[in-house]
Amino acid sequence: MKLIQFSAGQGPSECALAVKLGVRRFIEDAEKLGLRVDIVEQEAGEIKGTFKSVLLMLKTDDVNTAQQQCLEQWQGSIQWICRSPYRPKHGRKNWFFNVVLWESDESQPLNTSDVEIKTCRSSGAGGQHVNTTDSAVQLLHKPTGLSVKVQTERSQHQNKRLAFALLNHKIKALESQQSEALKGNLRLQHHQVERGQAVRVFEGERFRERS
Structure with missing residues (x-):
């Protein structure tokens, strides 16, 4: 299962x-x-229509050479050069976000006794299945308090599998954060964006790539 995370880190609304x-x-x-590609999870920004973080899932694990190249071209720090549409007098024109591609590790499943599982009806976009079946799955990891809700798939079984994969990833990220904190060098990919080493650069409100 391939997942792709876009994150503005701690950047401002422009990011x-x-x-x-x-x-x-x-x-x-x-x-x-x-x-x-399906949107699995998203965290809204302070300004309507923007996102601090978006998690996407590829619907297939089998990708050809051209598709793999596309994925690799997006991995890393992405730079957007544009005057702020929110702060016209602001001098800064360079904004960054981070993109990470990862594959879920299902070789070490979570202890189900530590996880509270709830099913509910999907909400939002989803066609005829919305509010007709309890296909959405919400998980709470009781030891850490971390939770996820997945409703992208039509079957409860598929949503449950994806939810466990996502929760497992969040727990490992938290453990990594805590480990780095003990070393006095806190660094977590979801909360920090590398600047000055952009793998791709886009410009203007039309988001055109710089050649």
């Missing part, structure tokens, strides 16, 4: 807008190559 533009561009690029 959250860049995430929105980046996700839209990525989905367009992926679909042109025949890759199917």
Whole structure:
């Protein structure tokens, strides 16, 4: 299961807008190559229509060479050069967000006794299945308090599998954060974005790539 995370880290609203533009561009690029992508989880930014974080899932684990190249081109720090649409007098024009591709590790399953499982009806976009079946799955990891809710798939079984994979990833990220904190060098990919080493650069409100 391949998952892709776009994150503005602790950046301002302009970075959250860049995430929105980046996700839209990525989905367009992926679909042109025949890759199917679903939004699994998203964290809204302070300004409506922007996102601090978006988690996407590829609908297939089998990718061809062109598709793999597309994925690799997006991994890392992405730079967006544009005057702030929110703060016209602000001098800064360079905004960054981070993209990470990872595969879920299901070789070490969670202890189900530590997880509270709830099923509920899906909400939002989802066609005829919305509010008709209890296909959405919400998990709470009692030892850490971490929770996830997944409703992208039509079957409860598929949503449950994805939810456990996502929760497992969050727990490992938390453990990594705590480990780094003990070393006095806190660093977590979801909360920190590398600046000055962009793998791709886009410009303007149309989000056109710099050649």
